[in-house]
Amino acid sequence: MLTALLPESLLVVTALVVLGLGVSMPRARTMSTVITLLGGFAAAAVLLVFPIDGNFLHGMVVLDPIARIFKLVILALGLAAAVFASESFPENHFAESLALILFGTVGMMLLTGTEDLLMIFLSLELTSIPLYVLAAFNKTSRASAEAGLKYFLIGSVSAAFLLYGLSLIYGVTGSTNLLAISKAAADPLLTAGIVLTLAGFAFKVAAVPFQLWAPDVYEGAPTAAAALVASGSKVAGIFILVKLLTAGLGHWSGAAGWGQFLPGWAPVLALMAAASILLGNITALVQSNVKRLLAYSAIAHGGYLLLGLTSARTETVSAVLFYVIVYALTTAGAFGVVAIVEKQNGGSRLDDFNGLAKSSPGLALCLLVFFISLAGIPPLAGFFGKFYLFSAALENPSMLWLVILAIAMNAVSLYYYLIVLKHAFVLPACGNIPSAGSPASRALVAALALAVLALGLAPNLLLGHLTQTGPVKVASLKTGN
Amino acid sequence: MILTATFLSAFAGAGLILLLPERSASLARWIALLAALAGLGFATSAFLHFDNAGPHFQFLTNIPWIPQLGISFSTGADGISLVMLVLTGLIAVTGVLFSWNVTHRTRAFFAFFLTIIGGVYGVFQSFDLFLLFVFYEIVIIPKYFLIAAWGSTNREYGAMKLTMYSVAGSALVLLVMVAAYAASGAHSFDLFTLADPTKAHFAPGFQAWAFPVMFLGFAVLAGIWPLHTWAPTGHVAAPTAVSMLLAGVVMKLGSYSALRVAMTIFPAGLDQWRLPIAILATAGIVLGALVALAQKDLKFTVGYSSIAHMGFVLLGLMTLNLSGLGGSVLQMFSHGIIGGLLFAVVGRMIYDRTHTRDIAELGSMNLTKALPFAAFTFTVASVASMGLPGFSGFIAEFTILKGSWTSLPWLLVPTGIGVVITVAFTLRALQRTFFPAGESSAPAHPLDPITLPEKLGAVILMAATLAVGLFPSVLLDPILRSFQSPLMHQLLK
Numbered sequence: 001m002l003t004a005l006l007p008e009s010l011l012v013v014t015a016l017v018v019l020g021l022g023v024s025m026p027r028a029r030t031m032s033t034v035i036t037l038l039g040g041f042a043a044a045a046v047l048l049v050f051p052i053d054g055n056f057l058h059g060m061v062v063l064d065p066i067a068r069i070f071k072l073v074i075l076a077l078g079l080a081a082a083v084f085a086s087e088s089f090p091e092n093h094f095a096e097s098l099a100l101i102l103f104g105t106v107g108m109m110l111l112t113g114t115e116d117l118l119m120i121f122l123s124l125e126l127t128s129i130p131l132y133v134l135a136a137f138n139k140t141s142r143a144s145a146e147a148g149l150k151y152f153l154i155g156s157v158s159a160a161f162l163l164y165g166l167s168l169i170y171g172v173t174g175s176t177n178l179l180a181i182s183k184a185a186a187d188p189l190l191t192a193g194i195v196l197t198l199a200g201f202a203f204k205v206a207a208v209p210f211q212l213w214a215p216d217v218y219e220g221a222p223t224a225a226a227a228l229v230a231s232g233s234k235v236a237g238i239f240i241l242v243k244l245l246t247a248g249l250g251h252w253s254g255a256a257g258w259g260q261f262l263p264g265w266a267p268v269l270a271l272m273a274a275a276s277i278l279l280g281n282i283t284a285l286v287q288s289n290v291k292r293l294l295a296y297s298a299i300a301h302g303g304y305l306l307l308g309l310t311s312a313r314t315e316t317v318s319a320v321l322f323y324v325i326v327y328a329l330t331t332a333g334a335f336g337v338v339a340i341v342e343k344q345n346g347g348s349r350l351d352d353f354n355g356l357a358k359s360s361p362g363l364a365l366c367l368l369v370f371f372i373s374l375a376g377i378p379p380l381a382g383f384f385g386k387f388y389l390f391s392a393a394l395e396n397p398s399m400l401w402l403v404i405l406a407i408a409m410n411a412v413s414l415y416y417y418l419i420v421l422k423h424a425f426v427l428p429a430c431g432n433i434p435s436a437g438s439p440a441s442r443a444l445v446a447a448l449a450l451a452v453l454a455l456g457l458a459p460n461l462l463l464g465h466l467t468q469t470g471p472v473k474v475a476s477l478k479t480g481n
Numbered sequence: 482m483i484l485t486a487t488f489l490s491a492f493a494g495a496g497l498i499l500l501l502p503e504r505s506a507s508l509a510r511w512i513a514l515l516a517a518l519a520g521l522g523f524a525t526s527a528f529l530h531f532d533n534a535g536p537h538f539q540f541l542t543n544i545p546w547i548p549q550l551g552i553s554f555s556t557g558a559d560g561i562s563l564v565m566l567v568l569t570g571l572i573a574v575t576g577v578l579f580s581w582n583v584t585h586r587t588r589a590f591f592a593f594f595l596t597i598i599g600g601v602y603g604v605f606q607s608f609d610l611f612l613l614f615v616f617y618e619i620v621i622i623p624k625y626f627l628i629a630a631w632g633s634t635n636r637e638y639g640a641m642k643l644t645m646y647s648v649a650g651s652a653l654v655l656l657v658m659v660a661a662y663a664a665s666g667a668h669s670f671d672l673f674t675l676a677d678p679t680k681a682h683f684a685p686g687f688q689a690w691a692f693p694v695m696f697l698g699f700a701v702l703a704g705i706w707p708l709h710t711w712a713p714t715g716h717v718a719a720p721t722a723v724s725m726l727l728a729g730v731v732m733k734l735g736s737y738s739a740l741r742v743a744m745t746i747f748p749a750g751l752d753q754w755r756l757p758i759a760i761l762a763t764a765g766i767v768l769g770a771l772v773a774l775a776q777k778d779l780k781f782t783v784g785y786s787s788i789a790h791m792g793f794v795l796l797g798l799m800t801l802n803l804s805g806l807g808g809s810v811l812q813m814f815s816h817g818i819i820g821g822l823l824f825a826v827v828g829r830m831i832y833d834r835t836h837t838r839d840i841a842e843l844g845s846m847n848l849t850k851a852l853p854f855a856a857f858t859f860t861v862a863s864v865a866s867m868g869l870p871g872f873s874g875f876i877a878e879f880t881i882l883k884g885s886w887t888s889l890p891w892l893l894v895p896t897g898i899g900v901v902i903t904v905a906f907t908l909r910a911l912q913r914t915f916f917p918a919g920e921s922s923a924p925a926h927p928l929d930p931i932t933l934p935e936k937l938g939a940v941i942l943m944a945a946t947l948a949v950g951l952f953p954s955v956l957l958d959p960i961l962r963s964f965q966s967p968l969m970h971q972l973l974k
Contacts, residue, residue: 357589365499372622378615387611387659388550394663404656411652415645418625422637425589426630459547467549 004052004061007043007071008106014039015102022095032095033086036102040079047072059115059177069465070112070239073325077232078105080332083444084224087339087437090138097137101228104130108236115247117166117176120240127233128155134225135217147220154203154213162200168193178248186252194249194265204237205302208275218295223342226291227335230298231328238305238324242317245309256310257398270310270402276303281409284416290338290348293416294331297374300413301327307406308389311396318466319392323385325462326455330382333448334370337363340437353420355429364424366449371417373452376410381455386410483527484540484556484606487566490519491599495592506587513591514577520602521570528563533959537966551669555609559966560959561810565605565737568817571945572729573598575821578938579829580722583631590631593623594722601730610658610670610742617734621647624723631720639718646701646711653698657691676745676968685749692750696743696758702735704791706765713784721828728787728820733813736794744798745968759799763892765792766899774906779838782910783823786866789903790816796896797881801974805884807961808877814956815873815949822862822942830855830935834928840910844917854931856915858939863911865946867904873949
């Protein structure tokens with residue numbers, strides 16, 4: 001049991017050490033980053049070297065190969081945020097920001113390894129609270145304070161929704177365990193519980209109509225914090241949503257085919273997906289701040305993910321999982337570039353990217369890779385992710401309406417990604433800007449770009465792991481339709 | 482392997498150029514030229530080694546790529562592919578030659594240029610739909626940057642318009658691809674499998690919408706009327722080498738893929754939509770030529786002429802007989818060469834020196850004296866473009882007309898009118914630019930003489946159109962034979 005939680009425990013210990021270091025030697029910022037990374041690598045090593053599968057504490061902690069992949073991915077994203085922290089967090093209290101990133105990462109990792117409603121809620125809160133603080137971390141910036149407050153207020157309301165929904169589900173089924181819930185009989189109250197739960201999760205993935213916080217938080221929060229919100233938090237949220245819907249609530253999916261809606265979670269997701277894809281892509285067209293643009297793009301990508309979930313079959317589940325990992329790696333990289341540019345030019349408006357190809361060609365090339373991948377252009381991973389997601393969704397032919405919408409809006413999305421790239425590659429720089437960014441951040445951005453390219457050229461590297469074993473218990477369960 | 486080497490050499494060239502230190506423009510040029518020559522060499526050698534009596538598809542490579550979705554890296558070539566590959570090689574080499582004077586961010590220019598070339602090579606040899614689409618899409622983004630950063634008139638607008646049209650077309654194709662994958666049940670993207678009704682069955686109701694959507698998606702790139710407006714704007718905004726690429730090979734990606742994919746895997750849909758598409762193609766011939774007749778800008782004239790000539794390609798595809806289909810592929814080659822040549826003269830030889838493309842203004846410059854070689858080349862290209870016997874344009878368009886005589890005879894009336902207008906606008910542009918009425922009293926402007934790379938490029942393209950015009954069977958024989966293959970012969974009615 002203890003070894004099952006060893007990686008998380010290691011991270012908590014690291015966080016405490018970093019906190020202590022921050023109090024005793026507040027100037028040793030590089031050292032705290034190094035300790036954070038070492039702790040993270042140790043946790044990753046434990047995950048890789050001692051793979052433990054099993055069900056502990058009656059489903060409170062459940063480990064399997066897929067969950068382990070997600071823990072590794074989340075860990076990597078958390079460490080990425082820790083590396084980018086040196087570009088975007090204020091110099092005083094730097095160690096605290098690293099400790100908060102670690103605590104948030106622990107929450108996300110716990111979230112991927114459970115099949116119990118209580119544990120889901122607790123882990124979600126453990127994820128959210130450090131993120132609220134991180135968003136508001138830049139005390140001298142009004143935007144950061146606004147971001148933190150908005151994130152906290154809307155987040156608390158959504159947590160209330162979620163808790164209410166989960167308690168209804170518990171009330172009807174008499175259990176907090178997903179497997180037990182899946183065997184319960186149908187009940188109208190359960191539908192209410194499911195809808196409230198979905199509302200709570202919709203906040204996590206910033207799906208319309210629960211997206212309002214995203215643009216302000218992405219824009220105002222320190223960029224490394226925004227990176228974690230956009231990547232790690234989304235991966236964990238989608239993963240547990242997949243698990244909840246397929247392993248726990250698989251019988252109540254309903255249907256979202258054109259003209260044949262049946263009550264359940266599928267039509268709710270389909271409507272949210274359609275609204276997110278439309279609103280996210282269209283609003284992104286007119287943004288002049290790249291972080292805000294990434295927020296609307298995140299809303300749109302949240303929509304694609306929900307689209308994949310609506311038909312909830314084995315293929316779509318692995319497609320959704322593949323897509324969310326690729327999306328998170330790409331977004332983390334994009335935020336890394338933004339963090340470096342922000343430090344270099346003092347802002348993240350489109351004009352701050354002018355002439356990037358001239359001042360730092362390598363960084364510009366990475367930006368190209370990330371944005372083109374987000375736009376779904378081959379040979380990058382984003383393309384295969386979308387392709388797999390859409391073709392898997394069409395295993396249920398009545399979902400064609402949503403796929404048509406998604407493909408059409410995806411073509412539109414290239415416009416705003418190209419606008420950013422135009423500023424970087426075509427327009428001349430305003431002045432002669434020295435390139436900034438620590439070597440670690442630059443190396444990490446390059447590594448993420450390579451990963452996006454590699455996963456596009458050889459999706460098997462990841463896909464093999466996601467399909468071989470079948471997603472969690474999902475494959476073994478008869479789901480939906 | 483010799484086929485894969487074509488796009489590998491292009492991509493390797495692009496990568497190598499990116500690794501060069503900042504101030505190595507001339508080295509970048511030479512690497513680009515070498516990579517382009519290598520590609521042309523591989524393509525030509527494959528063409529020469531192709532056994533015309535052997536199997537229909539040769540040089541086959543098939544490696545599982547993403548087995549979970551039945552995707553494989555499957556390349557090969559028949560006569561059609563080889564003709565297009567050789568065309569790509571010729572346009573790549575001459576494109577580099579006509580870009581020899583690019584001094585602004587030379588490395589990036591040639592890296593993007595070679596990326597497009599690599600993608601185009603890839604499309605013409607892919608026999609897996611997914612792989613084909615990957616190569617098809619690789620071409621989109623470099624086009625944008627090349628036009629937006631190195632272009633001229635209204636370049637950012639032209640680049641974005643062209644890109645959005647391309648990506649809209651790709652979206653249509655992508656939609657049908659994923660829908661077809663789910664509908665076929667064959668768990669494969671292999672073209673031979675998808676085109677085989679015993680392995681992948683597409684219900685007529687499915688084909689009825691899937692075919693037109695996919696065909697139009699590809700045909701956007703081929704400049705089908707009325708979705709052609711990206712082409713003139715894009716051509717005019719683009720730097721010379723990119724206009725050459727667009728007219729020379731990128732538009733052919735659309736018509737080639739429409740033929741290779743949409744028409745072969747959805748035969749029932751093709752039957753249903755054949756006439757409407759043939760009518761659109763004819764409209765492209767007539768209206769493209771009419772609009773070209775009214776242009777004041779020389780590059781716009783050439784841009785609209787591309788629409789008219791690509792109309793012939795699409796019309797040939799819809800004849801569904803050997804002559805029309807074969808002529809259509811030959812026209813892709815022929816227009817690739819002639820269109821490339823016209824854009825090279827207008828963009829590089831004339832505009833780079835005079836900084837105007839206004840026909841009236843050019844007419845006052847006494848260009849025949851100032852740039853005799855440009856005048857000569859433009860005359861040859863115009864004559865070839867009009868379809869004078871002896872040049873490739875004649876044999877290609879004649880074969881298409883012969884094909885439509887048997888299957889779509891009533892469309893020959895408007896097409897004939899289109900041919901006449903084509904002659905009219907070509908002669909008009911030629912005469913007003915180089916041989917204006919009345920004595921051109923203006924002194925010959927001191928223009929830079931035509932450089933060696935330009936002469937070399939022009940000679941290569943003129944030789945190609947003349948050679949194909951005189952010995953059409955060199956290309957036509959392998960093309961016609963390719964339509965007997967199991968994949969293509971079902972098109973013949």
